[in-house]
Amino acid sequence: MKRLNLSGNEAVAQAALAAGVKLITGYPGTPSSEVVDSLWGRAPAGVTVEWSVNEKVALDTAGACAWAGQRALCTMKMSGLNVAYDSLISFAYSGCSGGLVVYVCDDPGVESGMPEQDVRGFAHMSDLPVLEPASVAESYWLTGYAFELSEKIGGPVLLRSVTNVSQSHAVIEIAGDSPPPQREAVLIRDIKKYTKGGAEICLAQHRDLLARLDAAGRIMHADSLHQLELGERGKPGIISVGVANAFVPEALSLLREEGIDTAGFSRLSCRATIPAPREEIAAMLEHCSSVVVLEENEPYLERAVIEIAYRLRLADKRIAGKLDGLLSRIGAYDAAICARGIAALLGCSYQPQTLAAFEAEAYCCERPIGVCAGCPHRGVYIALNQAVKKLGYHKDEVMVTGDIGCTILGMSPPFQVLWTEVSMGASVAMAQGYVHAGVKTPVFSTMGDSTFLHAGMPPLLNAVQNQTPITAIIMDNGWTAMTGMQVNANTAAQFQQSALKKRVDLADIVRGLGVEQLWIADPYDLPALTAILVEAARLPGVKVVITRRECAIQAGRRKLRYGRQHIDQELCIKCKRCITTTGCPALFWDGELVGIDESQCNGCGVCSSICPKSAIVREGE
Amino acid sequence: MMKELSVFLVGVGGQGVLTMAELFMGAARDLQIPVNYFPTKGMAQRGGSVKAQLKLGRDMVGPTIRPGSADVAIAMELSESLKTLRYLKDGGDLIVYGYRWQPTQVMLGKARYPTLDEVRLAAKQAGAELHYLDPQALPADCADNIYLLAAAAKLSLLGELIDSASLREAITRRWPKSAAINLASFDAGLAAKE
Numbered sequence: 001m002k003r004l005n006l007s008g009n010e011a012v013a014q015a016a017l018a019a020g021v022k023l024i025t026g027y028p029g030t031p032s033s034e035v036v037d038s039l040w041g042r043a044p045a046g047v048t049v050e051w052s053v054n055e056k057v058a059l060d061t062a063g064a065c066a067w068a069g070q071r072a073l074c075t076m077k078m079s080g081l082n083v084a085y086d087s088l089i090s091f092a093y094s095g096c097s098g099g100l101v102v103y104v105c106d107d108p109g110v111e112s113g114m115p116e117q118d119v120r121g122f123a124h125m126s127d128l129p130v131l132e133p134a135s136v137a138e139s140y141w142l143t144g145y146a147f148e149l150s151e152k153i154g155g156p157v158l159l160r161s162v163t164n165v166s167q168s169h170a171v172i173e174i175a176g177d178s179p180p181p182q183r184e185a186v187l188i189r190d191i192k193k194y195t196k197g198g199a200e201i202c203l204a205q206h207r208d209l210l211a212r213l214d215a216a217g218r219i220m221h222a223d224s225l226h227q228l229e230l231g232e233r234g235k236p237g238i239i240s241v242g243v244a245n246a247f248v249p250e251a252l253s254l255l256r257e258e259g260i261d262t263a264g265f266s267r268l269s270c271r272a273t274i275p276a277p278r279e280e281i282a283a284m285l286e287h288c289s290s291v292v293v294l295e296e297n298e299p300y301l302e303r304a305v306i307e308i309a310y311r312l313r314l315a316d317k318r319i320a321g322k323l324d325g326l327l328s329r330i331g332a333y334d335a336a337i338c339a340r341g342i343a344a345l346l347g348c349s350y351q352p353q354t355l356a357a358f359e360a361e362a363y364c365c366e367r368p369i370g371v372c373a374g375c376p377h378r379g380v381y382i383a384l385n386q387a388v389k390k391l392g393y394h395k396d397e398v399m400v401t402g403d404i405g406c407t408i409l410g411m412s413p414p415f416q417v418l419w420t421e422v423s424m425g426a427s428v429a430m431a432q433g434y435v436h437a438g439v440k441t442p443v444f445s446t447m448g449d450s451t452f453l454h455a456g457m458p459p460l461l462n463a464v465q466n467q468t469p470i471t472a473i474i475m476d477n478g479w480t481a482m483t484g485m486q487v488n489a490n491t492a493a494q495f496q497q498s499a500l501k502k503r504v505d506l507a508d509i510v511r512g513l514g515v516e517q518l519w520i521a522d523p524y525d526l527p528a529l530t531a532i533l534v535e536a537a538r539l540p541g542v543k544v545v546i547t548r549r550e551c552a553i554q555a556g557r558r559k560l561r562y563g564r565q566h567i568d569q570e571l572c573i574k575c576k577r578c579i580t581t582t583g584c585p586a587l588f589w590d591g592e593l594v595g596i597d598e599s600q601c602n603g604c605g606v607c608s609s610i611c612p613k614s615a616i617v618r619e620g621e
Numbered sequence: 622m623m624k625e626l627s628v629f630l631v632g633v634g635g636q637g638v639l640t641m642a643e644l645f646m647g648a649a650r651d652l653q654i655p656v657n658y659f660p661t662k663g664m665a666q667r668g669g670s671v672k673a674q675l676k677l678g679r680d681m682v683g684p685t686i687r688p689g690s691a692d693v694a695i696a697m698e699l700s701e702s703l704k705t706l707r708y709l710k711d712g713g714d715l716i717v718y719g720y721r722w723q724p725t726q727v728m729l730g731k732a733r734y735p736t737l738d739e740v741r742l743a744a745k746q747a748g749a750e751l752h753y754l755d756p757q758a759l760p761a762d763c764a765d766n767i768y769l770l771a772a773a774a775k776l777s778l779l780g781e782l783i784d785s786a787s788l789r790e791a792i793t794r795r796w797p798k799s800a801a802i803n804l805a806s807f808d809a810g811l812a813a814k815e
Contacts, residue, residue: 005650111661135681136657164684169658171650247683254687336687360703360743363735367633367670367724414725579725585668589728600667 029077109332232264237288425455632697771810
């Protein structure tokens with residue numbers, strides 16, 4: 001055994017290795033990325049760890065590995081499961097011969113800016129068991145348990161974490177170094193299991209799927225996976241799942257301090273919502289005067305409790321939660337919210353203190369999300385704004401669709417050039433939709449390199465097939481940046497993990513998709529990029545502009561600088577246009593002069609092209 | 622029974638707030654104190670708001686600090702310090718290092734930045750015990766986050782749970798080659814005047 005300081009995600013990675021995993025795949029996405037990140041470049045012998053092109057590819061790859069009898073782990077954020085779900089439901093119906101665990105992180109409270117969805121809904125539709133760790137330590141042992149369960153029932157298991165568990169760090173005990181995976185791959189020809197040919201096969205698979213979910217429920221019950229602590233008969237009870245389990249002890253001490261007596265309350269701490277722990281819930285309902293259900297986001301467990309109460313003819317018992325309006329489906333939970341739910345069972349209305357301090361936040365200065373000093377995207381946003389002007393339009397007349405990742409930052413001041421954000425790859429298809437809607441002005445789309453590879457190729461092909469006039473900009477910074485600098489197929493060869501260090505050039509893909517009008521531009525060269533965008537907007541058909549410069553953060557980590565900029569104070573007229581147009585954090589106004597913070601400036605030179613007096617000069621020029 | 626302590630840390634990306642929190646966690650680990658450390662970077666690189674939540678002394682614990690319950694709050698930036706008041710308990714210690722990291726709009730005079738008096742007043746209204754450290758008093762060559770770490774431990778309940786020796790050990794372990802300069806920053810923080 002070893003005691004290590006691990007995050008929830010790192011704990012999942014270590015537990016997978018301890019379970020003898022053969023393959024770990026994933027696509028980067030906050031808050032799930034560190035499972036693969038923590039093993040990147042240091043996978044033990046015999047284990048493959050890869051960043052896949054997208055979540056569906058990641059799941060198909062991991063699924064086949066499990067069909068060959070191995071243990072495989074696939075990781076993604078909640079939005080990723082939206083992409084991979086087509087395959088997940090098929091794997092669910094087929095089952096697997098090895099162990100397949102799909103680790104997905106939800107983001108209650110939305111720390112990273114996507115819909116606040118609850119992936120347990122997907123598990124309902126595909127009848128998959130969902131294990132829900134409440135802590136870093138549980139992230140570790142539930143991962144091992146998930147592999148065991150998957151092999152016992154013969155089907156995939158979902159492991160669902162949330163931001164504040166996956167990103168938390170704690171010192172936990174883990175197994176020592178694990179031996180390399182021992183199993184040999186097996187090829188299983190089983191048409192009835194591994195294809196979907198016709199009603200007979202599919203209906204049988206549906207029957208088997210339901211049997212697997214039932215089996216999962218029996219196994220979890222036999223293993224006492226859920227913690228049932230019955231208190232005094234006739235007193236209220238608390239049913240919770242996931243991270244809410246971890247908040248309950250603090251909520252109970254809080255209520256004690258407030259003089260609210262919860263002695264004798266029963267507790268059921270569930271480690272899975274699906275399948276619902278029917279026996280344990282029934283025991284609670286029979287034993288307790290009333291129950292409260294504590295779970296973040298959607299009331300899936302609560303619905304199960306209500307259904308079980310109805311079957312037991314206990315439907316008149318109070319079941320407090322979200323469906324009665326007591327607690328919210330929106331946002332992350334904390335101990336105070338749990339305390340409010342528990343107090344309600346006693347008819348007490350526990351109101352978390354509302355402090356004058358809330359008003360103090362109004363004095364805080366805002367820190368809008370912006371792009372980093374030297375970020376190549378800055379040049380694209382400014383060039384787009386300049387091109388729109390040169391084309392004779394106002395910026396409110398030209399649609400520029402945005403996409404997922406750092407590239408969406410062009411929605412923020414000072415650029416405010418992007419209009420939309422939907423899902424990976426949507427920008428290119430949406431641009432076509434605006435054209436078909438009858439928009440008469442040029443339509444642009446913007447996306448990053450990893451987004452293009454993930455889901456941008458089919459919509460670009462669609463534009464080519466239908467010759468829909470759009471200008472698609474692919475902002476190629478060489479990395480999957482916003483999620484913490486992961487490698488994608490377009491990343492420079494030296495950073496690739498594969499033995500042959502293969503890199504795929506975006507330009508080859510774009511040409512291969514049938515695009516005949518392609519420009520490759522330097523986003524640090526504003527006049528040239530602006531001229532290209534103007535030219536492209538005026539041409540018919542499908543146009544693609546690849547803007548190419550490495551992410552400034554990654555380049556900066558290798559001490560790459562493009563030169564030293566300084567301000568000729570005799571030429572500077574203090575118009576501050578450099579600051580207001582670029583929003584570059586390396587430029588500052590000290591109340592008297594404009595200056596450049598040398599520690600941040602990478603010499604990209606974009607500010608030089610903005611200055612009306614050519615006062616920002618490159619040293620030595 | 623082991624003492625429980627909730628610590629809320631804030632600052633701006635690039636200041637070393639998370640490093641400070643990680644050092645507290647490392648020292649707590651040596652002392653066998655259970656810790657849950659939950660950092661939130663949001664989508665921010667340098668210049669964005671950063672927060673970290675430390676819950677010490679309880680084995681099974683929810684990661685987030687509920688409003689009105691932090692025993693100690695540590696802010697590396699003046700404006701950001703206001704964001705801790707919601708979480709601080711009545712009478713809790715608020716240690717503020719008064720560095721001003723001004724966003725562009727503030728620099729250009731187009732947005733307001735809170736004054737020190739406004740922060741003092743807000744802290745008073747929230748019942749916080751404010752310990753203000755003037756960045757002008759930071760000795761030359763000192764790392765401000767290590768300086769603040771030491772001062773915060775000394776001025777708050779944190780010091781009762783995590784002693785200086787353990788923090789010094791955590792610092793030495795993190796920077797074996799540049800321990801001396803970081804330990805000097807630590808000693809300067811212990812001697813810091815409010």
